[in-house]
Amino acid sequence: MTPTLSTTNLILDTDSYKSSHFLQYPAGTTRLFSYLESRGGRYPATRFFGLQYILDKYLTRRVTKEDVDEARAVIEAHGEPFPYEGWMRVVNVHGGKLPLEIRAVPEGTLVPIHNVLMSCTNTDPELPWLVGWFETMLMRVWYPTTVCTQSWHIRQILKEALEKTSDRAAEELPFKLHDFGSRGVSSRESAGIGGLAHLVNFLGSDTLEALRVGRNHYAADIAGFSIPAAEHSTITSWGKEHEVDAYRNIVRQFGKKGGIFAVVSDSYDLKHAINVHWGETLRKEVEESGATLVVRPDSGDPPAMVRMAVNALAAKYGTTTNSKGFKVLNTVRVIQGDGIDEDTIKQILQNLFVDGYSAENVAFGMGGALLQKVDRDTQRFAYKASAGVVDGEYRGIYKDPVTDPGKRSKDGVLDLVEENGRMVTRQYRTFDTDFPGSLMRVVYRDGEMLVRDTLEEIRGRG
Template sequence: MTIPLNDRNIILDTDSYKSSHFLQYPKGTTRLFSYLESRGGKYPQTRFFGLQYILDRYLTTRVTADMVEEARALIEAHGEPFPFDGWMRVVNVHGGKLPLEVRAVPEGTLVPIHNVLLSCTNTDPELPWLVGWFETMLMRVWYPTTVATQSWHIREIIRAALEKTSDRAAEELPFKLHDFGSRGVSSRESAGIGGLAHLINFQGSDTLEALRVARNHYGADIAAFSIPAAEHSTITSWGKEHEVDAYRNMITQFSRPGSIYAVVSDSYDLKNAINTLWGEELKADVIASGGTLVVRPDSGEPPAMVRLAVNALAAKYGTTTNSRGYKVLNHVRVIQGDGIDEQTIRQILDNLDVDGYSAENVSFGMGGALLQKVDRDTQRFAYKASAGLIDGAYRGIYKDPVTDPGKRSKDGVLDLVQEGGRMVTKAYKTFDTDFPGSLMRTVYKDGELIVRDTLETIRGRG
C-alpha cells in the first residue's frame, strides 16, 4: 500500500534539482543572498502583494524529523541526493524553524520594474543552500503581485473615466470592477490569494475564498461585498414564455429602497428584454420598488452590447444630467461580465464618453482575464542569487548571458531606497550593513512572521 505524503511537508515544496545544490556551491560558502524583481513586462510598475500569505501559511511551519525522513525517501527514490544532515540540523538545532531572513517592500507598494521587491538570506552559516531551496515557494508571489498590478492599472483607467464624467467618483470606484474569477482558476488557493490581490484595489467580489484568506491572514473581517444576482438557470427555469415572471420575481425578492440587484437579461433576446419586459411591462414595478436594477448582457461583442443596453435603458427610464454634463440613468444600471479585459473596458468607457454617458452607469465583472490570464512572464519575475560569503570573503554573484542581455541579474546585497523622488535599488558589497534609509523591512526571521499587515493598511498604500 502506498502511504500518502504529508500535505504540510514544506521540504517537498521545491524543484527536484534544488536537492542537489548543497553539493554544488563552492566549499567554504557560509552565506547566500537572493532577491526577487520584475525584469519588465506589460506594466511599468508592480503593486507588491501576497508574501505575507506565503510566509504565514507555509514558512512558519515547523520542520519535523518525520518530514525529513519522508522527504529523503521520496527524493532519493526520485533520483536526487538529499541533504539529510542539513535538514536534521534544522530540526535539532533550530527546533524545526527555518534559519532564514526575508526582507521585502511593504505589501501594496507600487514599485517601478527592475527593482528589488524581496530578498532572502540564511542566518545559519551551515545552511546557505536553504536560500535557493525556497526559491520555488517565494517566487509564487509573482501571481498575487501580477493580479494586484493588473487590477490596479485597470482601476486607474476607470478612475480617470469617473473623475471626468461623474460627480460620485470616490463612491463609485471601489465597486466598478467585480471579481467573477473563482470558477476560472486552477485551484481553491489560486481563487483565494488571486481574488484577495484584486481586493487591495477594489471591494466587489463573488470569490468567497478571497474573503476567507483575507480573514485568516490579513485581519479583514469582511474584505468585499456582493449583491443578489441572477444566472441563466434562475431565469430559464421559468421557461421562455414566463421570462417576465422570472424578472418580476427578482424585483419581488430583492428590490427595496436603496438595494441593488443584478439580472442577466439575454437568455433569449436582450433587446426585447430591455425594450419590452424591463422597459414597459415591469417599468412601474422597478421604479416603485425603490431599488436599483442592474441589467447584465452576457453574450455578443461587449462594447456593442453595453452601448445597446445603456441607450435602450436611457430611452425607457430617462436620464439625469450631472454637473459635468454627462447623463446618468434613472433607476437602472448595466454590468458587463462577459469578455471583459483591459481592452474592452477601455472601449466601453470610450463609447460611454462619446455618447455623453457617465462612467458610473456601467460596472464590470472580470473572470478569467482577471485571475487566470496572467503568468510569471507577464511581469518577467525572477529570483536570483546576487551575493555570497565564501571562505569569509564577500563575492558578488550574477549572470550575464550574451544571448539575452535583458536577463543580466543584479549583484550585491540589495536594498530599495528613495533617491531624488524615485525608487532605486542600492547594492552593497558587504553583508555588514544596517540598510540606512531602506524602503524594505525584515518581515520574516528564523521561522517567525515579524510583520503582519492588515488589508486596510495595505489598501492605503495604493
C-alpha cells in the same frame, strides 16, 4: 498500499533539482543572498502583495524529523541526492525553524519594475543552500502581485473615466470592477489569494474564498461585498414564455428601497428583454421599488452590447445630466461580465464618453482575465542569487547571458531606497550594513513572522 505523502512537509515544496545544489556551491560557502524583482512586462510598476500569506501559511511551520525522513525517502527514490545532515541540523539545532531572513517592501507598495521587491538570506552559515531551496515557494508571490498589479492599473483607467464624467467618482470607483473569477482558476488557493489581491484595489467580489484568506491572514473581517444576482438557470427555469415572470419575481424578492440587484437578461433576446420586459411591463414596478436594477448583457460583442443596453435603457427610464454634462441613467445600471479585459473596458468607456454618458452607468465583472490570464512572465518575475560569502570573503554573484541581455541579474546585497523622489535599488558589496533609509523591512527571521499587516493598511499604500 503505497503510503500517502504529507501535504504539510515544507521540504517537498521545491523543484527536484534543488536537492542537488548543496553539493554544487563552492567549498567554503557560508552565506547566500537572493532577491526578487520584476524585470519588465505589461506594466511599468508592480503592486507587491501576497508574501504575508505565503509566510503565514507555510514558512511558520516547523520541520520535523518525520518530514526529513519522508523527504529523504522520496527524493532519493526520485533520483536526487538529499542533504540529510543539513535538514537534521534544522531540526536539532533550530528546533525545526528555518534559519532564514526575508526582507520585503511593505505589501501594497507600488514599485517601478527593475527594482528589488524581496530578499532572502541564511542566518546559519552551515546552511546557505536553504536560500535557493525556497525559491520555488517564495517565487509564487508573482501570482498575487501580478493580479494586484493588473487590478490596480485597471483601477487607474476607471478612476480617470469617473473623474471626467461623474459627480460621484469616489463612491463609485471601489465597486466598478467585480471579481467573477473563482470558477475559472486552477485551484481553491488561487481563488483565495488571487481574489484577495484584487480586493486590495476594489471592494466588489463574488469570490468567497478571498474572504477566507483575508480574514485568516490579513485581519480583514469582510474583505469585499456582493449583491443578489441572477444566473441563466434562475431565468430559464421559468420557461421562455414566462421570462417576464422570472424578472418580476426577482424585483419582488430584492427590490427594496436603497437595494441593488443584477439580472442577466440575454437568455433569449436581450433587446426584447430591455425594450419590452424591463422597459415597459416592469418599468413602473422597478421605479416604485426604490431599488437599482442592474441589467447584465452576457453575449455578443461587449462594447456593442453595452452601448445598445445603455441607450435602450436611457430611452425607457430616462437620464439626469450631472454637473459635468454627462447623462446618468435613472433607476437602472448595466454590468458587463462577459469578455471583459483591460482592452474591452477601455472600448466601453470610450463609447460611453462619445455618447455623452457618465462612466458610473456601467460596472464590469472580470473572470478569467482577472485571476487566470496572467503568468510569471506577465511581469517577468525572477528570483536570483546576487551575493555570497566564500572562505570568509564577499563575492558578488550574477548572470549575464550574451544571448539575452535582458536577463542580466543584479549583483550585491540589495536594498530599495527613495532618491530624488524615485525608488531605486541600492547595491552593497558587504553583508555588514544596516540598510540606511531602506523602504524594505525584515518580515521573517528564523521561523517567525516579524510583521503582520492588515488589509486596511495595505490598501492605504496604493
